[in-house]
Structure formats: structure tokens, C-alpha cells
Amino acid sequence: MTTSSLTLAVDCMGGDFGPEITLPACRQFLERHPDASLILVGLPEALAKIDWPRTRVVTASEVVASDDPVEVALRRKRDSSMRVAIAQVKDGQAQAAVSAGNTGALMAVARYLLKTLEGIDRPAIATQLPNVRGGATTVLDLGANVDCTALHLLQFAVMGSALVSVLDERRTAPSVGLLNIGEEVIKGNEMIKRAGELLRAAGEAGDLNFIGNVEGNDIFKGTADIVVCDGFVGNVALKTSEGLASMIAEFLKQEFSRNLGTKLAAVVAYPVLAAFKKRVDHRRYNGAALLGLRGLVFKSHGSADALAFGFALERAYDAARHHLLDRVEARIAHAAPLLALGVAAPAGASTAPTNP
Amino acid sequence: MTTSSLTLAVDCMGGDFGPEITLPACRQFLERHPDASLILVGLPEALAKIDWPRTRVVTASEVVASDDPVEVALRRKRDSSMRVAIAQVKDGQAQAAVSAGNTGALMAVARYLLKTLEGIDRPAIATQLPNVRGGATTVLDLGANVDCTALHLLQFAVMGSALVSVLDERRTAPSVGLLNIGEEVIKGNEMIKRAGELLRAAGEAGDLNFIGNVEGNDIFKGTADIVVCDGFVGNVALKTSEGLASMIAEFLKQEFSRNLGTKLAAVVAYPVLAAFKKRVDHRRYNGAALLGLRGLVFKSHGSADALAFGFALERAYDAARHHLLDRVEARIAHAAPLLALGVAAPAGASTAPTNP
Structure with a gap:
């Protein structure tokens, strides 16, 4: 060797x-x-x-x-x-x-x-999803943490910003959105409201480029480079997207194989459908980062094929090559006063709901 | 008149x-x-x-x-x-x-x-989403309630069962799944675990056809007739789906209008694409039910066109024609001992996380 x-x-x-x-x-x-x-x-x-x-x-x-x-x-x-x-x-x-x-x-x-990095309570899982602007939206957490506190979401935002600025050099100050619900009866729960305050403070301190609340559809619109959320919510959003994409693919296949005429149409449309398929191919987005650890670990989807696994290897390679770990640490150090502020905030506002 | x-x-x-x-x-x-x-x-x-x-x-x-x-x-x-x-x-x-x-x-x-029905603390918003089995999955709550308790989720399950059994006569005992996260680090938070216990008890008492936990992708797989979740999670899942569907539609359109050749392919494939489009047309699923009130109210999407608004009218018509209100009330009355049990459960387990 x-x-x-x-x-x-x-x-x-x-x-x-x-x-x-x-x-x-x-x-x-x-x-x-x-x-x-x-x-x-x-x-x-x-x-x-x-x-x-x-x-x-x-x-x-x-x-x-x-x-x-x-x-x-x-x-x-x-x-x-x-x-x-x-x-x-x-x-x-x-x-x-x-x-x-x-x-x-x-x-x-x-x-x-x-072990976790100094200043990080909980590691998070981050992945990229395609958006209609032709780029990718980084979403975290995707299921490592349920019952997150506002401070955890701030940590996710800091780590996600480091990840995106490393993987995409054009984005030195990637934008961060807080996943929330929109026009509905109550806009977000107390934890989300508190997270919004912390993120806003981080934005004002120059630690983050926080753009405010975003909704589920903004993930695929590409409204923000990074979308932060509780792991439960992120996991549901990711899995729901996978389910919908599968259903749409299946329906498209069914319609094109309905009869001889539609099969003929499929032959004519094949190059277009292949280009489309490639564009929405979830395998290209394989490779989630485990962020917040004193070392880089990437997770491939369990059902990945060789192509998909190759993309996970690419992500790990890019992260290592661009010293992601150092960048995350530097960002956290920069945001340390604010992270400490988050800790010092009224306990109730940022404490996870746990069963006594 | x-x-x-x-x-x-x-x-x-x-x-x-x-x-x-x-x-x-x-x-x-x-x-x-x-x-x-x-x-x-x-x-x-x-x-x-x-x-x-x-x-x-x-x-x-x-x-x-x-x-x-x-x-x-x-x-x-x-x-x-x-x-x-x-x-x-x-x-x-x-x-x-x-x-x-x-x-x-x-x-x-x-x-x-x-006012709300006897036995219901919080009304919920329920809608139907298409699934790959060719049917529809009813999801609630979609944003009327954030910070739900386990008991609220049980109430949603009872109301959702009434709705589905009314709107689809073939489903007298529609199946109920609890939206949770899968293989990840921690399977659901304490509230979800407690909700699982309550739903299981309701299943054993014959009040519900509870099939256990489901994940986000199960919504579009049609694993359960009804998927219950906190309004925050449900709203994110719904909006994320809308965003993804829009992106996929946009990508398909872009690929077919790329050049003269692809535009020609679009002409050939037009009948197939039209059939596909009709099948995934979200307008057909317009019309969410506000459940748990002493009267029937249906909510149309704000951006609905005449076709979509017509579907919302159809849903209201079907619900009224089949006496949804009586059916919901009857189901709640049947489940009353269990709903009371839920109330009597250890406070911490079913209490929403609220800011003190």
C-alpha cells in the first residue's frame, strides 16, 4: 500500500x-x-x-x-x-x-x-435533497434525536452551515431556515418559537445566515440552503418524500405500460424519461453525514446499490478533503458565546419534553 | 327555492x-x-x-x-x-x-x-392523500394542533375511523397506523410511545383497528387507511409532499420542453402524460374535514380552482349524506371508557410539552 x-x-x-x-x-x-x-x-x-x-x-x-x-x-x-x-x-x-x-x-x-465535539450535546444526521432550483437543500436532523430543545436546533444550524460551506465552495454563508408550520392555527410550538429566537440572535451575531421560518414545501423549493428540524419531524419528512417519489415513479411506469400504444410512446419518450429519471434519482443524494462527532462518519442508505454507495463514498471523500471536521469545530468555537447563551436561557423554553 | x-x-x-x-x-x-x-x-x-x-x-x-x-x-x-x-x-x-x-x-x-363534541378536547384537520394501491390514505392532524398529547392522538384515531368508514362504505373497520420513525436511534418520543399504548388498548377493546407504527413512506404505500400524528408533523409531511410533487412535475415539464426532439416526444406521449397527470392531480384530493365539532365543516385549499373546489364540495356532500356527525359521535361514545382511561393515565405521559 x-x-x-x-x-x-x-x-x-x-x-x-x-x-x-x-x-x-x-x-x-x-x-x-x-x-x-x-x-x-x-x-x-x-x-x-x-x-x-x-x-x-x-x-x-x-x-x-x-x-x-x-x-x-x-x-x-x-x-x-x-x-x-x-x-x-x-x-x-x-x-x-x-x-x-x-x-x-x-x-x-x-x-x-x-465522542461529541465541544459545545455539541447531540450529534445529528444531515442529508441533501434536490431542489427545483437545481441545487440541493441540506436537512438535519433526520432521526438521531427526538424531543430536541431549541439549543439543539441552533447547534444543528451551526453544524449544517459548516457542512454546506465545505461541500459547496460557492456558499460561504449558506442560508438557514427553521422548519415550521405556516398559516395554521398555532404557528409552531414553544420549542420552535424559542429556536427561532436563538437562530435570529445567531444571525445578528454573524454566526449564521438565518432567513426565518420555512415550511415543508420549501425543502424542495430550495428557499434555504439548510433546513433545521427535530429528528422526528425530519425523519417523517424524508420518509414521506421517499414514499411519494416511489408512488409517482410507479404511476408513471404503469401509465406507460398500459397498452401497446402507451408502450410505443414510452419508446419514443425514452431519452426524455431517462433524463428525467436521472434527475430525480435518489441514489445521487445518498450519503448522510453524522455531524457533531470528533471524526467524520457517513451513513449510506441500507438499500443502496453500488452506484448509490459510490455517492456516499464521494460525500465522505469531499468532506475529508475539505477538512469538514476543522470547519465544524471552527464554526462552533465562533458561535460558542451564543451556544452558551442558549444554555443559560430560561430552562422551560428550551427543555425537551420528557416523561418524568 | x-x-x-x-x-x-x-x-x-x-x-x-x-x-x-x-x-x-x-x-x-x-x-x-x-x-x-x-x-x-x-x-x-x-x-x-x-x-x-x-x-x-x-x-x-x-x-x-x-x-x-x-x-x-x-x-x-x-x-x-x-x-x-x-x-x-x-x-x-x-x-x-x-x-x-x-x-x-x-x-x-x-x-x-x-363547540367540540363530548369527549373531544381538540378538533383536528383530516385530509386524504392518494396511495400506490389506488386508494387514499386519510391523515390527521394536519396543523390544527401542535404539542398533542397521546390522548389527542387516540381521539384523532377514533374520529378518522368514523370519517373513513363513512366516506368509503367498504371499509367498516378501517386500519389505523401511528406515524413514528423507524430504525433510527430512538423510536419515537415518550408521547408517541404512550399514544401507541392507548391505541393498542383501543384495538383490543374493539374500538379501533390499530395496526401499529407506520413511517412516512407508508402514507403513500397505503399501509394503513388512517395515519394519525401531531399537527406539526402532519403539516410538515403534507407540505413536504406538495413541494416534492411540484418539483417532480416541473422537472418532467423541463425535460419534455428541452428541445425540438423532446417536444416531439411530448406530443407522442401526450395521452400518457395526461393520464398520469390526472392520476396524481392533487386537486382531486382537495377538501379537508374539520373533525370533532358539533357540525360539519370542510376546508378547501386556498389556491383551489373551480375543479378543486368542486371536490371539496363533494367531500362535504358525501359526509353530510352519510351522517358523518352521528357516526363520529357514535364512535366516540363507544370509545368513551377508553378515552376516560386515557385521561386517567399518568399525567406526565400524556401531557403536552408546554412552556411553563
């Missing part, structure tokens, strides 16, 4: 298909990036035949299953491919880890091994 | 376009339903020329604007077309009211005039 400037650690066993898709994706990644190296982590038998350039194999004796409870991943499977891959980041062997393993386990193991 | 078995009161002034779209929709509605009558409510000048069969004009001197705060609609504009239309229901002149006016004002005025 030659020394190289940038190394990713890949959990080759995670996801619905494991090495069958992760290995081809890794191979293609190496071809695309002559400056990058990989550490492939997995069961010995799965990686026995690997003899690639710029590649090191690290074996693990266990695999975290998609339905393993967090406790199992954390306490019992201490030699899982997921954990060993993240350990490479902790030990400085790799600049980022990528896994398609189950989100709950990944977040728990990553948090346990890497 | 001939006496008729069923009368709807229509706020002709509400929505972005007012009488321009509500009046043609009303006219077409009357033609479709020879057994129905309408009470048209609006400014005298807007309704001056109306001389239709089975139609009575009731004038109002004010209009609730789309950006009027709830307080203005409730306390200042006491002779608004919205309020006068709902008053027709209260006075027994009409079996249901329909308005495209602003949701917050409509809910507040309806609640003030009609």
Missing part, C-alpha cells in the same frame, strides 16, 4: 447487500480518485480475494445486523465491521468512515468511540 | 380567487346533484346576479383575509362570510359548511360557533 493523502475506512458488511455492492463501489471509487486510499473492513472470507492498489484490508469477526438493537451493536458485538471501521477514524488511520449499517447502531457506536 | 334533503353552506368569498372560482364550482355541483341545495354566503355585490334553482343567497358584510390573524376573524369580523356560512350549520339551515378561507381562522370560528 502506497502512502496517500486521504484514506476512507469502509464498513463493507453493512446494508442489505453487503460486499456484493460495497466492493464494486469501492473499486470504482479508487479508480476515480488516484489520490485516495481505502481501508476495507469486513469478515475475513468476504475480503479474502482483495488485492487492490491503495487498499488495506482490516478484518472484523462480527457484523451488526439491520435489526440489531443499539445495545447489541454497542455492548455485545465489539468486533463488528462497523465498529472497527469507525475505530480507524479514531486511531487516525482514516479521515472518514462510511457504513450502510443500521442508523441507530451506527450513531451509537460512532458517538461511543469518537 | 324547493325544499331539499341536503343543503351545504358555502363561503363564496374565501380562498385566493373567491367568487370567481367558488361560484362556477357551486353551479356545477348543483347540476351533478339534483337532490342538493346550496346556501351561498358572500358580499351582496358578489352574489347580486345569482338566481339559480335550489339556491339561497345569504349576504355577509365582511371577508376574512388570508392573512387575518385568528383574533381578527374571531372578534372583529363578526359578520364575515366564513362565520355566516358556519352559522348556517349551527342553526340547522345547512348540514355542512365549505370554505377556502384561512385555516386558522376557519378552525377558530368553527370551534367558537359549533
Whole structure:
């Protein structure tokens, strides 16, 4: 293995298909990036035949299953491919880890091994969704945290701003919107109102480019570069979008395969439909960042194919190459007085609703 | 005006376009339903020329604007077309009211005039969304309530079941799913967990056909006939879906108008695209029910055109014709012991997080 400037650690066993898709994706990644190296982590038998350039194999004796409870991943499977891959980041062997393993386990193991950054209570999951302007909207949190406080949302905004300014160099001061509900009876609950105040203060202090409340439709309109929300809400929004996109694709397919005439129309329209399909292909948006940890970890969708997994590798590569971690830390340090202010705010306003 | 078995009161002034779209929709509605009558409510000048069969004009001197705060609609504009239309229901002149006016004002005025049903703390907004099975999924609440308790979600489930069993006669025991998040770190917050327990108990008592947790994508999969959620979450899911659908439509249009070749393909594919468009046409799903009041009120999207407003009228007509109000009341009465149980549960578990 030659020394190289940038190394990713890949959990080759995670996801619905494991090495069958992760290995081809890794191979293609190496071809695309002559400056990058990989550490492939997995069961010995799965990686026995690997003899690639710029590649090191690290074996693990266990695999975290998609339905393993967090406790199992954390306490019992201490030699899982997921954990060993993240350990490479902790030990400085790799600049980022990528896994398609189950989100709950990944977040728990990553948090346990890497710890959170100074000033961040809760790591968040951030992903990009396409918008009608032709760009992407970064949404967080997507399910790492339910019952968020206003302060958590402020932290998400700071971390999301760092992520976007790193991944898209044109956006040095990416805009942040707070996901809220619109014209309805009561505009947002108390936590959201308080979050709005904190974000506004951060905007005035120059820590954020806060543009105010946005609604669900603004995610795909591209009204803000970053949309922050509680993990429960973000997860529902993401999954609902996935469900709707699938339904629309299915309806389009059904209409074009209805009879001979429509099938003929499909042939004529094929290039257009292919271009359309490529444009809304969710695989291109695969690769969510686990933000707020002392190390970079990216999560691929469990059902990802090689193309999709490749995009997750690209995201990790871009983040590592642009020193995302340093940028997040710098942003947090800059916003530290405000984050402290958030902590000092009236307890009731920013405290999560928890069951006594 | 001939006496008729069923009368709807229509706020002709509400929505972005007012009488321009509500009046043609009303006219077409009357033609479709020879057994129905309408009470048209609006400014005298807007309704001056109306001389239709089975139609009575009731004038109002004010209009609730789309950006009027709830307080203005409730306390200042006491002779608004919205309020006068709902008053027709209260006075027994009409079996249901329909308005495209602003949701917050409509809910507040309806609640003030009609009061909530015995056993219901909070009215909810319910709408139908298409699913891939070719049916519709009823989702509530969509924004009338933020910071819901577990008991509220149980009430929504009971009301939603009544609505679906009324609107779709084939579904006598419609299935209910609780909107939750899936594999992620923490499965739902405490309120959702408690709601799950209450819904399970209701299922065991025969009051509901509860099938357990569902995720955002299940709305469009049609996993459950009814999906219950907090109004904040429901509103975000709905608006996000609207945003995504608009983006996809825009992308499809862009691809087909890219150049001469793609425009030609569009001509060939036109019948298929038209069929597809019709199938995903959100106007067909217009008309949300305000449930939990002592009278039927339906809300049309503010941006509805005549076709969409017509669908809202149809929903109100179907609900009135099938005695939705009685059915909701009967269901609530049946579930009363359980609803009382919910109230008696440990306070912390079902209490909304509010700012002290």
C-alpha cells in the first residue's frame, strides 16, 4: 500500500447487500480518485480475494445486523465491521468512515468511540435533497434525536452551515431556515418559537445566515440552503418524500405500460424519461453525514446499490478533503458565546419534553 | 327555492380567487346533484346576479383575509362570510359548511360557533392523500394542533375511523397506523410511545383497528387507511409532499420542453402524460374535514380552482349524506371508557410539552 493523502475506512458488511455492492463501489471509487486510499473492513472470507492498489484490508469477526438493537451493536458485538471501521477514524488511520449499517447502531457506536465535539450535546444526521432550483437543500436532523430543545436546533444550524460551506465552495454563508408550520392555527410550538429566537440572535451575531421560518414545501423549493428540524419531524419528512417519489415513479411506469400504444410512446419518450429519471434519482443524494462527532462518519442508505454507495463514498471523500471536521469545530468555537447563551436561557423554553 | 334533503353552506368569498372560482364550482355541483341545495354566503355585490334553482343567497358584510390573524376573524369580523356560512350549520339551515378561507381562522370560528363534541378536547384537520394501491390514505392532524398529547392522538384515531368508514362504505373497520420513525436511534418520543399504548388498548377493546407504527413512506404505500400524528408533523409531511410533487412535475415539464426532439416526444406521449397527470392531480384530493365539532365543516385549499373546489364540495356532500356527525359521535361514545382511561393515565405521559 502506497502512502496517500486521504484514506476512507469502509464498513463493507453493512446494508442489505453487503460486499456484493460495497466492493464494486469501492473499486470504482479508487479508480476515480488516484489520490485516495481505502481501508476495507469486513469478515475475513468476504475480503479474502482483495488485492487492490491503495487498499488495506482490516478484518472484523462480527457484523451488526439491520435489526440489531443499539445495545447489541454497542455492548455485545465489539468486533463488528462497523465498529472497527469507525475505530480507524479514531486511531487516525482514516479521515472518514462510511457504513450502510443500521442508523441507530451506527450513531451509537460512532458517538461511543469518537465522542461529541465541544459545545455539541447531540450529534445529528444531515442529508441533501434536490431542489427545483437545481441545487440541493441540506436537512438535519433526520432521526438521531427526538424531543430536541431549541439549543439543539441552533447547534444543528451551526453544524449544517459548516457542512454546506465545505461541500459547496460557492456558499460561504449558506442560508438557514427553521422548519415550521405556516398559516395554521398555532404557528409552531414553544420549542420552535424559542429556536427561532436563538437562530435570529445567531444571525445578528454573524454566526449564521438565518432567513426565518420555512415550511415543508420549501425543502424542495430550495428557499434555504439548510433546513433545521427535530429528528422526528425530519425523519417523517424524508420518509414521506421517499414514499411519494416511489408512488409517482410507479404511476408513471404503469401509465406507460398500459397498452401497446402507451408502450410505443414510452419508446419514443425514452431519452426524455431517462433524463428525467436521472434527475430525480435518489441514489445521487445518498450519503448522510453524522455531524457533531470528533471524526467524520457517513451513513449510506441500507438499500443502496453500488452506484448509490459510490455517492456516499464521494460525500465522505469531499468532506475529508475539505477538512469538514476543522470547519465544524471552527464554526462552533465562533458561535460558542451564543451556544452558551442558549444554555443559560430560561430552562422551560428550551427543555425537551420528557416523561418524568 | 324547493325544499331539499341536503343543503351545504358555502363561503363564496374565501380562498385566493373567491367568487370567481367558488361560484362556477357551486353551479356545477348543483347540476351533478339534483337532490342538493346550496346556501351561498358572500358580499351582496358578489352574489347580486345569482338566481339559480335550489339556491339561497345569504349576504355577509365582511371577508376574512388570508392573512387575518385568528383574533381578527374571531372578534372583529363578526359578520364575515366564513362565520355566516358556519352559522348556517349551527342553526340547522345547512348540514355542512365549505370554505377556502384561512385555516386558522376557519378552525377558530368553527370551534367558537359549533363547540367540540363530548369527549373531544381538540378538533383536528383530516385530509386524504392518494396511495400506490389506488386508494387514499386519510391523515390527521394536519396543523390544527401542535404539542398533542397521546390522548389527542387516540381521539384523532377514533374520529378518522368514523370519517373513513363513512366516506368509503367498504371499509367498516378501517386500519389505523401511528406515524413514528423507524430504525433510527430512538423510536419515537415518550408521547408517541404512550399514544401507541392507548391505541393498542383501543384495538383490543374493539374500538379501533390499530395496526401499529407506520413511517412516512407508508402514507403513500397505503399501509394503513388512517395515519394519525401531531399537527406539526402532519403539516410538515403534507407540505413536504406538495413541494416534492411540484418539483417532480416541473422537472418532467423541463425535460419534455428541452428541445425540438423532446417536444416531439411530448406530443407522442401526450395521452400518457395526461393520464398520469390526472392520476396524481392533487386537486382531486382537495377538501379537508374539520373533525370533532358539533357540525360539519370542510376546508378547501386556498389556491383551489373551480375543479378543486368542486371536490371539496363533494367531500362535504358525501359526509353530510352519510351522517358523518352521528357516526363520529357514535364512535366516540363507544370509545368513551377508553378515552376516560386515557385521561386517567399518568399525567406526565400524556401531557403536552408546554412552556411553563
